[in-house]
Amino acid sequence: MSSVSTALSDPVMHLRLEMDRPILSFAGGSEALEQWTVRSDREHGGHSECSFERASETSALFSGVTSLEIDPERAPYSAEHGRYATKSGWCSIRGLVGGPQWEGLGDFHGVRLRVRPDHRRYSLTLRTEGLLGGEDDDLYRANLPLPPAPGEWLDLRIPYCAFALTSRGYVQSPRPMDLEHFEAVGVLLADGESGEFALELAEMGAFRFSDEEVHRDLAVQRMLDLNSQLGYPAY
Numbered sequence: 001m002s003s004v005s006t007a008l009s010d011p012v013m014h015l016r017l018e019m020d021r022p023i024l025s026f027a028g029g030s031e032a033l034e035q036w037t038v039r040s041d042r043e044h045g046g047h048s049e050c051s052f053e054r055a056s057e058t059s060a061l062f063s064g065v066t067s068l069e070i071d072p073e074r075a076p077y078s079a080e081h082g083r084y085a086t087k088s089g090w091c092s093i094r095g096l097v098g099g100p101q102w103e104g105l106g107d108f109h110g111v112r113l114r115v116r117p118d119h120r121r122y123s124l125t126l127r128t129e130g131l132l133g134g135e136d137d138d139l140y141r142a143n144l145p146l147p148p149a150p151g152e153w154l155d156l157r158i159p160y161c162a163f164a165l166t167s168r169g170y171v172q173s174p175r176p177m178d179l180e181h182f183e184a185v186g187v188l189l190a191d192g193e194s195g196e197f198a199l200e201l202a203e204m205g206a207f208r209f210s211d212e213e214v215h216r217d218l219a220v221q222r223m224l225d226l227n228s229q230l231g232y233p234a235y
Contacts (some may be wrong), residue, residue, distance in 0.1 A: 017207070017208060022186065023101045024204035026060040033060060036095040040064070043072030046088030050189075055200050059116075062093050062187055063120065063198040089194060094125070094186035105235050106179040108206040110159035116200040119150045121191040126163060129181035137183050138175070141166045157207055161226035176231035 026032050033052065040048045050064025075084040113124060122144045127137045140163035147154055165172040182227040189197055213220045228234035
């Protein structure tokens with residue numbers, strides 16, 4: 001009887017899930033930024049500009065200036081709204097991802113991010129392989145909270161349920177991310193304000209809430225319920 005009991009319990013011991021996994025770091029030399037590109041509204045007639053450069057041995061700085069002005073003759077046309085854009089004001093960075101650290105993220109409850117923001121409203125973006133594959137990737141976006149005091153380092157935990165599927169800035173019908181096929185990660189600043197901005201990034205990882213948090217924290221329970229409702233694992 002003892003041997004049977006041991007045989008049944010052993011597999012359970014091997015199913016212990018990771019609580020935290022680093023998936024992205026800006027530590028090291030210039031190679032940490034090689035897969036990153038910078039974009040702004042300048043490609044659509046705007047006047048915003050930005051850069052993404054090393055800030056320290058362990059971090060990188062996304063900074064620049066946003067402008068709401070736009071050149072009328074170069075303003076993009078929206079068929080959905082039947083008019084040309086009259087203002088702009090966005091900057092973004094995007095980095096290609098891959099490797100074993102990005103696989104099996106369905107075993108986690110969300111992603112964590114270590115950042116040092118200013119007073120502006122940023123969004124974290126995750127791009128996954130589209131539902132039908134091919135070149136049409138799905139872009140998911142989660143708004144980052146404003147810091148208690150600008151210029152301080154924050155350690156954020158963002159559950160998967162906080163990410164909304166978007167297209168050209170508009171939220172689409174809810175659909176869970178493909179947690180097995182991530183293509184890119186990025187940061188977007190499009191808060192409708194003009195002026196200087198600076199966001200320092202150090203690292204990103206995947207996390208699980210602890211059993212203690214799940215049992216005692218109603219907010220955590222609510223997040224896991226939302227994860228489940230959207231089709232993400234909540235165990």
